[in-house]
Structure formats: structure tokens, C-alpha cells
Amino acid sequence: MTNQNNSSTITQYCNCYLLRNHNIIKDDLWVRDGVILDPKIIFFDEKTSADIQIDCHGAIISPGFIDVQCNDLLKRVPEVTRQLLPHGVTSLCPTVITLPRQHYAKIIPQIQRKPGGPDGTGILGLHLEGPFINPEKKGAHPAEHILQPVNGISDLFSIYGNIDHAAIVTIAPEIPGSMEIIRELTSKGIVVSLARQQ
Structure with missing residues (x-):
């Protein structure tokens, strides 16, 4: 699958930890134009995948x-x-x-x-x-x-x-x-x- 529904680049941050519901969990983070995406919508609705994948090597991604x-x-x-x-x-x-x-x-x-x-x-x-x-x-x-x-x-x-x-x-x-x-x-x-x- 390729990103056909939107000309903007989708970046998938892999092998990272995220803060969710007051817990740090291991998950991927999907971003397009500075907006965090729901990967289910990307996969099932837009039928596309990430243009870029970045391995975070176990780093925590959080707001500054x-x-x-x-x-x-x-x-x-x-x-x-x-x-x-x-x-x-x-x-x-x-x-x-x-x-x-x-x-x-x-x-x-x-x-x-x-x-x-x-x-x-x-x-x-x-x-x-x-x-x-x-x-x-x-x-x-x-x-x-x-x-x-x-x-x-x-x-x-x-x-x-x-x-x-x-x-x-x-x-x-x-x-x-x-x-x-x-x-x-x-x-x-x-x-x-x-x-x-x-």
C-alpha cells in the first residue's frame, strides 16, 4: 500500500515508548503534517501505510x-x-x-x-x-x-x-x-x- 489518499508524508516512529492514560507503553507513533494519527484509520479507511519509518531504538516520545x-x-x-x-x-x-x-x-x-x-x-x-x-x-x-x-x-x-x-x-x-x-x-x-x- 502507498499513501495515495493524501499527498502529505506519513511518518511512523517505531520501537518507541509513548505516554498514554498515565502509563508508558511500547507502541508506534504515526504522524502527518505534525498531527498524530490513528493507525487503524490509516490502514482500514485510507488503505495506506507509512512513507517513512524511523526506528527510535527504545526512546520515549513525549511532548516537550x-x-x-x-x-x-x-x-x-x-x-x-x-x-x-x-x-x-x-x-x-x-x-x-x-x-x-x-x-x-x-x-x-x-x-x-x-x-x-x-x-x-x-x-x-x-x-x-x-x-x-x-x-x-x-x-x-x-x-x-x-x-x-x-x-x-x-x-x-x-x-x-x-x-x-x-x-x-x-x-x-x-x-x-x-x-x-x-x-x-x-x-x-x-x-x-x-x-x-x-
Whole structure:
């Protein structure tokens, strides 16, 4: 049988392990155009077979991990992205924690989104964690640098500046001015993480 019903290439990954129903099982993985296929449909309905077979030699095939809180890497981004890839981390969000306010304008422009590839993990965008958190639930954040955004979104921009490369912003929803910020960020497609540390 050949792939006559669809001009796209079907790849069959053989001799591999897959995560299915919370168990790791040995099975083949069939893929066409980046979509996982049901091999029964390929065989019985389309009456075709794989164009390419790849022996995985017993490797596990799984979705890549995403690290959404990757601290202390801002000066070592290329090195860290190279080191994380072999461990299954395919994307990350470098995290900027609560800092003295003058540091944000220096750090934020340095980190930009980038696709992943064989040389390292991709950068989905920054995770801006602080300074807009509740001082009573600050965790390890330094209390002297925590701020209240009483003027809403204008306070956020005065601290962060440009947030075009932000993917996640952590903010305490109960502090004054936070709801306006949350609405504005979500309208821009930025994920808002609710700060509730102990």
C-alpha cells in the first residue's frame, strides 16, 4: 500500500515508548503534517501505510516540557537553553523576580522571544514575577522592593516599560490597581498568574 489518499508524508516512529492514560507503553507513533494519527484509520479507511519509518531504538516520545518559571538565568540565557534541551525542556519563560525598580528597564529589553531548535530551547517570553505582589504573602521576595500599582496600568508601564516580550505577569489580584492591570494584560494575550505565596 502507498499513501495515495493524501499527498502529505506519513511518518511512523517505531520501537518507541509513548505516554498514554498515565502509563508508558511500547507502541508506534504515526504522524502527518505534525498531527498524530490513528493507525487503524490509516490502514482500514485510507488503505495506506507509512512513507517513512524511523526506528527510535527504545526512546520515549513525549511532548516537550515548558519551564514557566526559570529563575537566575538572565546572564546565561544561551548556555541554559542549550543545557535544558537534552532534558526534554523545549520552551521556557525566563523569570524576572521582584527587584529594585531601576533594574527592570535594564533587564526586560535584553530577553526576546525566540523559537527553539537543535541548539536550544525556545523562549516563549518573559515571566515578570513581581513587584506587584501582596507584602503579606511575599514568600522569598524582598519586602523593600514590593510595589502597589495604585494607578493601575500606568504604574505597570512605569516599572516595566515595554512588555511586548512578556508571556506571563504575576500579580496579586487583591492589591489596589491590580484589576485594571489584569484586564489590560489579558486583552493583550498575556497570561496573568495570581500571586498567592505564603
